[in-house]
Amino acid sequence: MAEDGLIRNRITDESVDLMRRRIGYPNPTVRTGAIDDPWNMVATADAVRRFSICIGDDNPLFTKPEYAAGTRWGQVIAPPGFEKSMGINRSPVMDPVEAKETSKALRGIQLYHSGGENFYYTPIVEGTKLYRSRWVKKVEEKNSEFAGRSVIVSNGIQLWDESGTVAVDGIDWFVHTERGGGDKTRKKEPRPKEEPAFYSDEDLEEIEAAYDAEYVRGADTLYLEDVKIGQKLPRMVKGPLTITDLINIHMGAGWFLYGNWPNRLAYENRKKLRGFYNRDEFNAWDTIQRVHWDKDLAKKVGLPMMYDIGPMRQLYVSHYLTNYAGDDAWIHRIRFEFRRFNYMGDVTWLEGEITDVRDDAELGPLIEVSMTGTSQRGVENIRANATILVSSRTKGKPRLPTPPPLTPHRS
Template structure:
């Protein structure tokens, strides 16, 4: 059987290039917000979907998973892990996309590979069972750079404003994506020498020892006065990464709509809609380009030695780590993460962090922390900073106010949503 790298399908896939015209069109889209009409796997949070999402990233914190426990916390019930706001979405009604915006978007960066390389999060309200989330989104920036891995690449930042049914801004999620040319990435072969990790029973026992020692702060408040600059946040393990981990993440609610893996007739309809997203596998079957996260042959075809995780999986690992440390009464306010390396099948991520600063701000007691992920090869794969509010001298933590212009925009967008839905 011929290699996929020798097939006509692969040759066709590698013909797509980043063009100056596409870059110019992308830059003209900056500043235009529009209602997200995406229907994700989860549209309304429930105790079950919250628990399943937490479990999908290995998070068993009872604040997210145990209703009886959560009723005894300051929240009075289960709340979702903060980053779950990124995967909940019901279609928001809005005015039609202007013709000139529609023209700019048509076939933009057709056939170009996209991966997430980091994000910024700001949180303003918790997500509770019964909350339906909507969003509006727009591009904030578009930059071009030369990449050692893939030649010319484009770095875009897309801002998602997540809003609940009460028109409250729950979170602002800025996603940094990198677009690379498939053929160029293959030719560079930067990671070709990386060998798959293998483990002895003793190796697995060392990882298990980290899992055994992990601490969920939980109902024991972590008071601001007890925290000192330089303090360790402890150690957490994630891995070794398996295809099962990726499946669990999808099953927990990560749909990656509108490019979601689909079955049967739905896959056929999706393939008609976005044909370049489907590339034949080594058996001649059209399959999603997204399969690089579980298909080693396709991952190798685009220049990686094996399949690898979604960047958002590690972002959720990060939030798990922070909330385990902060406890039930603490609130993660802001996160900025940079994904530096791929997390390949078989890799173990060891998460460590430390307190880098303390301050009083806006009537809140704030702690700044720095976090890093390190794999079994000693490589830093994620670098992150976060801002956490902690209780102080019995004073409870409050979420910050939403920036006024974004709060007003959210109210206007939701008002239009309800107006367009009258009588339906």
């Protein structure tokens, strides 16, 4: 352990094997803290409203009950991604001896959320209570362009309601790399220099003009017959990214997995998640989550600047899709990849294109959409694709897909 409390370990065959022994059970590097309750135990229209506003989305379908009452849903529904604030823990319980032996799998190795894929089956509405399970699905080694030896851990996730109906089924990918100061002898590929963002008044005027022109389909129904392969979708902008944006997402969705509670609760959290805390500039203990807003800590783990959290870009994609899809469509699938870091100050320009239009034998009328997000450096930081179930002038509004069975990986 380092003097500042930041654990710096090497990726070893043993540590990778420990993670493989966790397949079918929770990932010890992605675990809850002292408080295991979700941010939203039960969905409410007001919780959905707060979440939406805090991700920068004021779509009335999510924020105005009187408007939502006039849609096909008859009430406020949650946008894709809201489920990240929900889910009473029902993850599978590992044998205590095996759990202890494998608890240090990839401990002291920096973790980055690199993407995922989610399938959505039923609306989350007022009164919905969800249960959640997470488990390790796959452990793969690779050589990273910037970090040398790394490990990709695929984590399954499923959420279901009180009737046992699956609402969301998906997977998250996390990349584990050695923190700055790990293997000094390993030869690494040089990292392209990434200067902090800076904007002229003209740059900011372009961004503001894009905000003024942001497209929201709303009640203008998206019909299968009106779209074609190769059609471009409206451009959208997010940013410049600020720490205030980060505060907002946590206000709307909570702390997601770990929990970063204050005062005595932080002390209780540290008892359970010791490797998730290190000494700050005052020699006091604070969460490593601050790598997202603490420049010095970001540099200690090997990055030039603070950066966003994975859910932010996932929700950029969700917001882009719901703006385009409108009130009647159903976003069934979203696959998202975080290609490069999105640093504080960065802007992301989102663009999309329709890649398929068909009347699917199982799902009905649908379109497939491909998306990219590009920073002001011209570097792609998001890549995504999605399946949207749409209306048809001959078949009417889209029907909801049939949910899969409950996962066996649950308690």
